[in-house]
């Protein structure tokens with residue numbers, strides 16, 4: 218009798234903090250409806266599963282909404298463009314870039330699935346507008362879809378709904394439901410404070426990482442002070458849920474480095490675009506610290522910037538500015554402000570940038586030093602070294618390609634405050650090539666799967682730009698594979 222009473226009291230305490238209890242049953246519960254979760258939901262519904270999906274925000278898509286294109290190798294689009302890159306070559310390049318610290322089986326699974334995934338997206342109505350790469354010399358693997366990520370994500374959401382997927386918005390997952398020590402569903406809270414319990418045969422976690430969790434960023438990443446673009450709400454709860462069930466850790470220190478730029482400014486701003494060019498980059502004190510052409514390879518740019526504390530001034534003169542306005546920029550800023558784009562909005566956008574404190578103008582270098590806080594002697598010495606390198610066509614300091622050394626001579630002079638930037642974290646949960654969550658010793662945790670940026674193992678020691686479109690590629694392919702594995706492992710019925 219005493220024992221029964223104790224259980225009842227615990228049950229009552231267990232519900233404390235919730236307005237009421239709601240209980241739902243599903244074959245598969247998916248946590249997060251961004252890129253990976255949306256792909257997983259459609260794939261699971263197509264496989265005949267009864268799906269409940271939980272989304273923290275009021276809308277689907279997460280960071281995926283902002284994306285422009287997806288990685289794939291071996292597609293018809295590539296064949297049509299005479300791109301003869303093979304899956305084997307791509308796999309080897311990815312593994313070599315990460316010094317073979319990636320999960321080779323996982324990388325192989327994603328590479329092998331990628332062309333089929335583009336076919337699958339097309340079959341489901343996604344239109345691709347072009348094939349490109351994202352830096353000089355990069356692989357032509359970036360398949361650009363119409364309407365950015367929001368386009369295909371909303372389309373998939375509509376299809377999933379028609380197939381019976383029940384998406385609960387404004388309902389963040391809080392923890393895993395465990396029964397007899399096994400994963401048995403998810404507990405969430407809706408916007409009215411109700412406890413939502415979803416009983417399920419399988420759980421897929423796809424909450425997009427932890428870039429909005431300062432403690433986790435500080436504890437696990439090398440770049441905790443980056444400007445996290447479009448990361449609101451990414452508090453790492455999904456990752457912690459997997460760890461709480463015994464899931465292992467992988468790839469926590471890898472972030473999707475983005476082009477350094479002014480903090481919190483959109484990618485289409487033309488004043489900001491001047492900071493994303495290979496102009497003269499100076500430390501807050503006024504010293505040069507790198508070959509600035511590494512801007513083309515953002516992970517490298519992020520590494521160099523973090524080494525000097527994560528903040529720099531990008532300096533150019535009025536002659537350079539004229540050239541960017543009238544001849545166009547030498548380094549594209551995504552597909553929105555491509556290489557050669559003329560920065561015609563610069564004058565319109567300047568005042569706001571100056572007022573916000575990240576853009577500074579000085580009639581002389583002394584005035585620029587005063588306004589930026591750089592040491593005037595260091596600033597002048599750096600400019601002199603740079604101008605000499607331009608005249609000699611040889612940069613004795615950092616061997617920068619002389620065609621990108623534009624001298625800084627003619628006032629007024631401009632300086633843009635730039636910080637290291639990231640499009641999100643890229644690690645956390647350890648998985649195998651079937652996207653099953655595994656322990657640190659590679660033992661499978663039954664009924665638990667993870668996908669997208671919550672998962673580690675795709676990148677070795679650094680995010681790479683090599684396979685353009687790789688993070689959406691990973692999100693969509695891993696979401697699909699997780700759904701297929703969950704259906705197979707848990708014997709969920711096939712409808713068609």
Ligand SMILES: Cc1cc2nc3c(=O)[nH]c(=O)nc-3n(C[C@H](O)[C@H](O)[C@H](O)COP(=O)(O)OP(=O)(O)OC[C@H]3O[C@@H](n4cnc5c(N)ncnc54)[C@H](O)[C@@H]3O)c2cc1C
Pocket residue numbers: 248249250251252253254271272273274277278279280281282283284285286287288388389390391423424425426446447450451452454455640641668669670671685686687688689690692
């Ligand atoms: C501006 C920009 C452009 C980009 N362009 C590209 C590109 O062209 N190509 C490319 O490969 N990558 C690109 N990326 C990166 C890409 O968008 C991400 O890597 C991808 O969206 C990750 O997918 P995901 O599903 O893991 O996370 P997300 O798409 O962010 O989805 C995670 C979802 O989980 C939800 N969530 C979080 N916590 C909970 C919780 N507790 N309960 C329920 N739901 C929760 C979030 O609200 C969100 O909807 C870009 C990123 C940005 C910011």
